[in-house]
Amino acid sequence: MPSEVRLHPSSLVFGFADELRRFALPALVAFVSGRAGGGSEDLWLLVLLVPSLGIAVIRYLTLRLRYDDDQLVIRSGLIFRNERHVPYSRVQNVDAIQNLVHRLFDVAEVRIDTGVGGGSEARLKVLPLAAVDDMRARVAQGRGAAAPTRAEPAGAAEATPAVRTLLRLGPRDLLRHGFIENQGVWIIGAAFGAAWELGLLNRLDNVVLGRELFERASMREVVGPVVSGRVPPLEPLAVLAGVVIGFLILVRLLSMAWSLVRLYDYRLTHTGTELVASFGLFTRVTATVPIHRVQLLTISESLLHRLTGHAAVDIDTAGGVAERAGTGRESLAPILPAAEVPALVGALLPGFEAAALDWQPVHPRAFRRAVKVPVALGLAAGAATAPVIGWGAIAAAIVLAGWGAIVAHRYVAHLAWCAPEGLVLFRSGWLARKTTIAPIAKIQVVRRRESPFDRRHGTASVRVDTAGASEFGHRVDIPYLPAAIAVRLEGTLASGAAATVFRW
Amino acid sequence: MAALTPLDPRVIPLDRAIGGILAAVVSAGSFVALVLTLLVADAWPWWVGILLFAAWFAGSIVFALWLQIWPAIEYRHASYGVDEVGLEIRRGVWWRHVIHVPRTRVQHTDVSQGPLERHWGLGTLVVFTAGTDHARVELRGLAHEVAVTLRDQLLPGRESDAV
Numbered sequence: 001m002p003s004e005v006r007l008h009p010s011s012l013v014f015g016f017a018d019e020l021r022r023f024a025l026p027a028l029v030a031f032v033s034g035r036a037g038g039g040s041e042d043l044w045l046l047v048l049l050v051p052s053l054g055i056a057v058i059r060y061l062t063l064r065l066r067y068d069d070d071q072l073v074i075r076s077g078l079i080f081r082n083e084r085h086v087p088y089s090r091v092q093n094v095d096a097i098q099n100l101v102h103r104l105f106d107v108a109e110v111r112i113d114t115g116v117g118g119g120s121e122a123r124l125k126v127l128p129l130a131a132v133d134d135m136r137a138r139v140a141q142g143r144g145a146a147a148p149t150r151a152e153p154a155g156a157a158e159a160t161p162a163v164r165t166l167l168r169l170g171p172r173d174l175l176r177h178g179f180i181e182n183q184g185v186w187i188i189g190a191a192f193g194a195a196w197e198l199g200l201l202n203r204l205d206n207v208v209l210g211r212e213l214f215e216r217a218s219m220r221e222v223v224g225p226v227v228s229g230r231v232p233p234l235e236p237l238a239v240l241a242g243v244v245i246g247f248l249i250l251v252r253l254l255s256m257a258w259s260l261v262r263l264y265d266y267r268l269t270h271t272g273t274e275l276v277a278s279f280g281l282f283t284r285v286t287a288t289v290p291i292h293r294v295q296l297l298t299i300s301e302s303l304l305h306r307l308t309g310h311a312a313v314d315i316d317t318a319g320g321v322a323e324r325a326g327t328g329r330e331s332l333a334p335i336l337p338a339a340e341v342p343a344l345v346g347a348l349l350p351g352f353e354a355a356a357l358d359w360q361p362v363h364p365r366a367f368r369r370a371v372k373v374p375v376a377l378g379l380a381a382g383a384a385t386a387p388v389i390g391w392g393a394i395a396a397a398i399v400l401a402g403w404g405a406i407v408a409h410r411y412v413a414h415l416a417w418c419a420p421e422g423l424v425l426f427r428s429g430w431l432a433r434k435t436t437i438a439p440i441a442k443i444q445v446v447r448r449r450e451s452p453f454d455r456r457h458g459t460a461s462v463r464v465d466t467a468g469a470s471e472f473g474h475r476v477d478i479p480y481l482p483a484a485i486a487v488r489l490e491g492t493l494a495s496g497a498a499a500t501v502f503r504w
Numbered sequence: 505m506a507a508l509t510p511l512d513p514r515v516i517p518l519d520r521a522i523g524g525i526l527a528a529v530v531s532a533g534s535f536v537a538l539v540l541t542l543l544v545a546d547a548w549p550w551w552v553g554i555l556l557f558a559a560w561f562a563g564s565i566v567f568a569l570w571l572q573i574w575p576a577i578e579y580r581h582a583s584y585g586v587d588e589v590g591l592e593i594r595r596g597v598w599w600r601h602v603i604h605v606p607r608t609r610v611q612h613t614d615v616s617q618g619p620l621e622r623h624w625g626l627g628t629l630v631v632f633t634a635g636t637d638h639a640r641v642e643l644r645g646l647a648h649e650v651a652v653t654l655r656d657q658l659l660p661g662r663e664s665d666a667v
Binding site: 070071077079080081082083084085086087090114115116122318443444445446447448449450451452455465466467468469471490493494495497498499500501502 | 588589590592596598599600601602603604605606607608609610611612613614615616617618619622632633634635636637638639640641655659
């Protein structure tokens with residue numbers, strides 16, 4: 001039986017210090033307010049400290065660390081007991097953190113990182129330094145035994161250093177990108193904020209915007225009659241429309257200028273193992289992403305993109321040890337002709353052939369499911385206007401519900417998925433379309449879900465979870481699948497993922 | 505597809521006990537709130553108080569009964585399985601979920617046991633993955649020994665290699 005390691009006795013000191021720090025502010029407030037009130041009755045609140053101090057003591061007394069042949073075992077808890085098994089082969093990193101006080105006791109706080117989403121790694125506060133070195137040695141040894149061929153893929157990849165340029169964006173492309181993405185609002189917002197901070201705003205609207213526009217209360221002249229049902233006076237209406245249109249044009253122009261400056265001379269190159277993007281006029285940024293870190297790839301086609309025959313490609317990446325902060329969604333190709341998308345995706349995901357994709361629709365009855373909520377909402381919104389526009393509300397309700405039905409119909413008609421060898425793809429959206437591609441080797445968890453409505457219509461949804469997925473981004477989450485197909489897809493994806501080894 | 509096993513039946517009394525505690529706390533809390541309200545609003549006619557107490561009583565009974573019935577229903581819809589692919593968990597009465605965690609995606613595992621779980625000899629298996637929504641997949645209602653066995657079965661086998 002391998003011996004067990006306990007926390008260092010000074011853990012109690014650090015545990016108490018942590019709790020005290022957490023309580024410092026409320027305690028200070030209580031103390032000060034107690035003073036101000038002429039008494040210190042609020043100090044009894046410090047009693048609340050007792051349970052958390054107790055937890056620190058229990059933690060110190062019960063935590064045990066054990067090294068098995070292929071895993072690290074951490075036991076803790078007196079009332080709520082927990083036993084955590086961390087296989088050496090899954091340990092990404094062993095971090096030791098030593099502040100000044102730690103150094104005084106010759107100890108360190110240890111974090112064992114296995115790359116779990118959300119950072120719920122094992123945390124040990126605190127271990128003697130000798131135990132930290134011992135842990136590192138054992139983890140390295142255990143990992144070596146489990147993975148003797150660890151360095152091989154990197155070595156093999158280095159043999160092919162052919163650098164290919166995947167994408168270059170000239171000024172015209174960048175201006176188009178700025179026009180489509182329309183980030184001018186952010187710039188104006190930022191400028192507005194800065195001006196407000198500096199107190200320039202008051203002077204600015206006198207000089208630029210023409211103070212008299214607001215002084216003369218043109219807004220009221222226009223809005224007042226509209227609300228009370230009269231025809232508004234034409235002159236201020238024209239001025240207002242001019243201001244609005246001018247503002248919109250200004251925003252687009254700013255956006256175009258901004259994208260020209262920020263993404264100037266955008267180049268995306270492929271070095272065999274890595275993607276390198278470099279861009280910027282004043283600040284030249286060079287971003288490197290190892291290709292195997294790409295977890296999810298999303299192709300966006302907004303209405304403007306499609307009208308101009310273009311698209312944008314984003315990737316979700318998961319940082320490994322070195323780049324924990326670098327997780328999230330990144331732009332791979334800010335803009336490119338739609339015809340070049342397949343080649344770009346193919347360069348990243350071997351085996352991707354756009355022409356060979358066998359897109360599948362969702363269940364034929366999906367529309368019946370999708371249409372109910374928007375129509376109900378449209379009717380409700382229409383009815384809500386009744387106090388203002390009277391009988392016109394009926395027309396409003398019909399128009400809104402009709403529009404809801406059209407949107408639902410187009411949405412369902414454009415839902416599609418397919419699962420070629422090694423990949424799973426999901427496409428959705430009517431006016432603005434998004435296609436997300438997940439390599440099966442990057443799938444973490446597969447979930448099939450049936451709501452009561454799903455069961456009535458014989459449908460189900462399948463969702464794929466990957467590392468580093470952005471919270472509100474487009475995901476592989478396929479709704480309204482025929483139930484039998486959902487079961488088959490779920491099985492294919494789960495067994496496909498199980499057959500591959502996940503590399504960061 | 506993995507052969508599915510139901511949860512340990514002892515999870516029903518466990519969940520009933522938890523439900524009982526919850527019902528007691530909620531009933532007591534709402535009783536106190538009700539009494540305080542009636543003390544403050546002394547202008548109300550007497551029968552409003554009687555009515556409110558009757559409503560409180562009925563609500564508490566229904567809530568407590570529901571929490572005694574629900575665990576058995578939930579139990580019937582929960583199962584799990586482990587095979588060469590990985591761990592499969594099914595749960596949910598209205599919204600039914602089937603969750604697959606491929607074996608090669610298990611980063612580390614916990615087996616935990618609270619005081620009530622210990623009383624019934626149960627344990628909870630928690631599987632951690634590198635995913636986003638399912639970074640932590642929990643399977644509760646297992647006999648403690650079963651949770652430990654499952655954990656050992658899910659360990660990255662000697663066959664697989666590093667992340």
